Amino acid sequence: MIAFNSRLAHFSTPLFASWIAHGVGAVVALTAVLVWARSRPVSVPAPAGGRWPRWIYLGGVPGALTVLLAAITVNGPLGFSGTLALMLAGQMLFGVAADRFGWLGLERRAPTTGGLLGLGLVLTGSLVIIAAAG
Amino acid sequence: MLTAVLLALSNGLCIGLSRAVNGHLGRRDGPLRASLWNHVVGFVFLSAPMALQGVGAFHVGPAPWFAWIGGVLGVAFVALNSHVVVRLGASRTAGLVVGAQMLTGVVISNLGAAIDGRTLVRLAGAGLIVAGIWLANTPNAPRRLRRAPAAQAGEPK
Numbered sequence: 285m286i287a288f289n290s291r292l293a294h295f296s297t298p299l300f301a302s303w304i305a306h307g308v309g310a311v312v313a314l315t316a317v318l319v320w321a322r323s324r325p326v327s328v329p330a331p332a333g334g335r336w337p338r339w340i341y342l343g344g345v346p347g348a349l350t351v352l353l354a355a356i357t358v359n360g361p362l363g364f365s366g367t368l369a370l371m372l373a374g375q376m377l378f379g380v381a382a383d384r385f386g387w388l389g390l391e392r393r394a395p396t397t398g399g400l401l402g403l404g405l406v407l408t409g410s411l412v413i414i415a416a417a418g
Numbered sequence: 419m420l421t422a423v424l425l426a427l428s429n430g431l432c433i434g435l436s437r438a439v440n441g442h443l444g445r446r447d448g449p450l451r452a453s454l455w456n457h458v459v460g461f462v463f464l465s466a467p468m469a470l471q472g473v474g475a476f477h478v479g480p481a482p483w484f485a486w487i488g489g490v491l492g493v494a495f496v497a498l499n500s501h502v503v504v505r506l507g508a509s510r511t512a513g514l515v516v517g518a519q520m521l522t523g524v525v526i527s528n529l530g531a532a533i534d535g536r537t538l539v540r541l542a543g544a545g546l547i548v549a550g551i552w553l554a555n556t557p558n559a560p561r562r563l564r565r566a567p568a569a570q571a572g573e574p575k
Contacts (some may be wrong), residue, residue, distance in 0.1 A: 288484055294479075299467055299468060303468050305489040309486065313493045316497075324451070328446050344498075345463050357426045361419050362422045365527050370427050375430040375431075378434030378508055379510070391507060397560050398560050399553075401554075401559075402513065402549075405453040409550060410543065
């Protein structure tokens, strides 16, 4: 996915590539919803607070920035592996924090020794790959 | 280089953020609808800077056909993420998803390339990442590692 989008960015701009990826994705997702998910799932009760917040529809904004940033860095000095490595690190750091504090409607989960050790190994491995990319 | 590193790191934050938000929506409307909203909102959001750039924004070189269909994979990616994140939590989901991505990345980087020292270093890095993901996703992994290997023989995996 990232390779495809970055390839398009290589021949145009990161912005154009991300825009096309989301446009194509919107059409494909609409088709998928019409074919496989015509009816909504059984209604889930809203989380504590009683009402679903408005921001649940805004996941596409950071998502759009993701494609943009990836396209920039993949075609830069980090290359494909280096970009992925740092994206992994950032995601895991965010993940630990989001679980720990129960951000964005996630269930609260305290970080475990194994989880944090794993994070350290992942960061180390990421740095090794970036070093190999030069 | 530092700028690129910071951009890539904040990219990771954006992914985590997007995943958690879409997971929340997916809990109510299902993963496919979450994926639809994600792409529609992203498309509208990016249309503004595209419009500001004018005609020049639409200039494309001779890109291969597959470069145009990243969005198809993106739909599946967002739907799967939305389904999983509310079940496994943000950090385990992140580890599993990107672990697979990293391995793919190492494979793509080495497609058609001769195996040299650099390849081996990349593979070592991939190995560390796999080990880290195993640790993060195995309950009591540190305790298991401390146990004598002999005690593990015959144990079901």
